[in-house]
Amino acid sequence: MNGSAGAAVEVDGLTKRFGTITAVDDLSFSVQPGEIFGLVGPDGAGKTTAMRMFASVMRPDAGSIVIDGIDVLAHPEKTKRHVSYMPQRFGLYEDLTVEENIRFYADLFEVPRKLWEARAQSMLVASDMTQFRQRLAGQLSGGMKQKLGLTCSLVHTPRVLLLDEPTTGVDPLSRREFWQILYSLRAEGVAMLISTAYLDEAERCDRLALLNRGTMMYCDTPAGLKSRMPGAMLEVASPEPRKVREVALALEGVQGVLLVGSGVHVNVDDGGRRSPQLAQALAGAGVQATHIEEVAPTIEDLFVALLEQNSEA
Amino acid sequence: MFRRIIELLIKEFLELKRDRSARFRLLVPPIIQMVLFGYAATFEVFNVSTAVLDQDQTQESRSLIAAFVNSSRFDMTTVAKTRADVQNAVERSDAQVGIVVPPGFAELLRKGQTSPLQILVDGTNSNTALIALGYVGEIAGSFGQSYALDLAQRTGRALGHPLVQVSMAERYWYNPNLNSRWFFVPGVIGTVTLITIVNLTAFAIVREREVGTLEQILVTPIQPVEFIIGKTLPFFLIGLVVVLIAAGVGTFWFNIPFKGDPLVLLLGTCLFLISALAIGLLISTLCTTQQQAFSSNFFVLNPMFILSGFSFPIASMPQVLQWLTYVDPLRYFLVIIRGTYLKGVGLDILWPQMLALGALGFGLLAIAVMRFRKSLD
Ligand SMILES: Nc1ncnc2c1ncn2[C@@H]1O[C@H](COP(=O)(O)OP(=O)(O)O)[C@@H](O)[C@H]1O
Ligand SMILES: [Mg+2]
Numbered sequence: 001m002n003g004s005a006g007a008a009v010e011v012d013g014l015t016k017r018f019g020t021i022t023a024v025d026d027l028s029f030s031v032q033p034g035e036i037f038g039l040v041g042p043d044g045a046g047k048t049t050a051m052r053m054f055a056s057v058m059r060p061d062a063g064s065i066v067i068d069g070i071d072v073l074a075h076p077e078k079t080k081r082h083v084s085y086m087p088q089r090f091g092l093y094e095d096l097t098v099e100e101n102i103r104f105y106a107d108l109f110e111v112p113r114k115l116w117e118a119r120a121q122s123m124l125v126a127s128d129m130t131q132f133r134q135r136l137a138g139q140l141s142g143g144m145k146q147k148l149g150l151t152c153s154l155v156h157t158p159r160v161l162l163l164d165e166p167t168t169g170v171d172p173l174s175r176r177e178f179w180q181i182l183y184s185l186r187a188e189g190v191a192m193l194i195s196t197a198y199l200d201e202a203e204r205c206d207r208l209a210l211l212n213r214g215t216m217m218y219c220d221t222p223a224g225l226k227s228r229m230p231g232a233m234l235e236v237a238s239p240e241p242r243k244v245r246e247v248a249l250a251l252e253g254v255q256g257v258l259l260v261g262s263g264v265h266v267n268v269d270d271g272g273r274r275s276p277q278l279a280q281a282l283a284g285a286g287v288q289a290t291h292i293e294e295v296a297p298t299i300e301d302l303f304v305a306l307l308e309q310n311s312e313a
Numbered sequence: 314m315f316r317r318i319i320e321l322l323i324k325e326f327l328e329l330k331r332d333r334s335a336r337f338r339l340l341v342p343p344i345i346q347m348v349l350f351g352y353a354a355t356f357e358v359f360n361v362s363t364a365v366l367d368q369d370q371t372q373e374s375r376s377l378i379a380a381f382v383n384s385s386r387f388d389m390t391t392v393a394k395t396r397a398d399v400q401n402a403v404e405r406s407d408a409q410v411g412i413v414v415p416p417g418f419a420e421l422l423r424k425g426q427t428s429p430l431q432i433l434v435d436g437t438n439s440n441t442a443l444i445a446l447g448y449v450g451e452i453a454g455s456f457g458q459s460y461a462l463d464l465a466q467r468t469g470r471a472l473g474h475p476l477v478q479v480s481m482a483e484r485y486w487y488n489p490n491l492n493s494r495w496f497f498v499p500g501v502i503g504t505v506t507l508i509t510i511v512n513l514t515a516f517a518i519v520r521e522r523e524v525g526t527l528e529q530i531l532v533t534p535i536q537p538v539e540f541i542i543g544k545t546l547p548f549f550l551i552g553l554v555v556v557l558i559a560a561g562v563g564t565f566w567f568n569i570p571f572k573g574d575p576l577v578l579l580l581g582t583c584l585f586l587i588s589a590l591a592i593g594l595l596i597s598t599l600c601t602t603q604q605q606a607f608s609s610n611f612f613v614l615n616p617m618f619i620l621s622g623f624s625f626p627i628a629s630m631p632q633v634l635q636w637l638t639y640v641d642p643l644r645y646f647l648v649i650i651r652g653t654y655l656k657g658v659g660l661d662i663l664w665p666q667m668l669a670l671g672a673l674g675f676g677l678l679a680i681a682v683m684r685f686r687k688s689l690d
Contacts, residue, residue, distance in 0.1 A: 055532050057531055081534055109534060
């Protein structure tokens, strides 16, 4: 077992099947206190299913989950006080105000009034929502709803926080505030498991697990994962990205091409040797390209490369 | 534990206060039903449109027709010239009843013989037809009787015949004027309470499931039992208030005397509400969306209404359906509410209904709670 002493979460051999599909297949990892652990994968990878099992709202078919030294499957009630789960769609009561929602969850956890009021106040300040205390939750924007959801999940100061795609559909500013809160929780020693389909967000995690169709393919720090990237990444800036891809794919030594916001990412076996060859080929085909340079791969590049490698194998 | 239930209770009332559709479900059905059944629903028939053909044209035939019109039960809408006119009027729905006085009507009467009278009734509304026909018989009968008496007084005494008459004196107990409102309104209180409480309970839980708050609540240390209590107690209290208000309207607005012991009715209401809550909870375990809850409500509540004996006598139902009525809580509650309201009877009479309602309520509740706990997995 890879679990070290004092791990906040230890998952071993976790498996869940729905009929013929295996939504989560033999998942094992551990999360330390004060660590942000990311579950990354496309839709249907099994992130939500895994989260629901950690939160003990769903029973696995096999495997074990230990949170804070307590076996979740044997004693689901015992861990509830220390765990907080924020589902993909946080269930807010839309007809209650921001404050009433917070108070509701605080009371369900039987948090003393003074304690939760202070905590809610500081969270609302941190997420810039103090002026919306009396607003009905149903009238908040998507980002504010998620921040309120986070506040509600945190009123009882959990030691483990499970966040299922918390920033999907959230504006960039709210997203940044959201992550600020997560960083301060990390400083307090809270262990966080966060799932996301945003690969740029994955870079903010301390460690990542790449999930695809229920299987964990890789588990490492973002830097460690990037070092596994085979070859080098060339970024081509061009007004005709599709034509660039066409030309690049026909070239020798090209392992993959990905269209990104800033242009085209071409994964090659050897950056120094292929860069001039690519420039030449583009010029020969009459495709405009402002510049070509070698860049550090993003998690997205990595994910695509790893997925391709995996499907070839 | 106490704090969590109280918090759920407060939350439920806050939501009810702010959620327009929930408020609608709470307020509108009772008002509509009370008004409809209080004013519109009646077994009595007045002003039946009538086509009259008088082929006799005598003093007697005219006074017979006058007897019909004066009764206020019939309204002469068509004065026909031929039989075809009468038939037409009925076919075109200008008249529900056709009365034909054949030629020679008076002549037979004067001879002291039975004189025929032809009545055509539009049977498409069988209820009205039957009732109207009853009135025709009544009016024609009393006309015949007074004519016979008249004739006898003029001729009979001379013949030395003593006149024998049998008359039936009817007295209806508990509802001396056979006022249908007296019959309907207490029943409506039961029906309205059932509809409102089943609806509110089912919707409140299904909505939590649909919106995702149910999953959210389940990861808190709350126990399923606490959740169920917190979720049903508000509707229990609301149910009591609905019954109270509906009974108030029945007594003070519709002037239906409340003869029994309010405490007996309260006991019955509590037992009845347990069944209603259990049914709402059961529906909520079978549905994942409010849309589904809405349609299953319909499938459950309509049969319960029909099988309750509210307006269709249980004794006239086929045997299989009669058995089904035993698991209809409304059936028992109607007996209890009509019994306490109109008859003023107490527990000594109503205990079998109370017992059945209690057993049914707690049985349903046990099944609902078991199913609900299962549905959480
Ligand atoms: N309750 C369920 N019943 C049947 N299949 C399910 C259920 N929940 C998830 N799945 C299936 O399991 C797989 C993983 O789903 P999910 O965990 O929601 O993925 P993700 O959250 O990564 O998008 C998908 O193929 C999905 O269709
Ligand atoms: Mg998901």
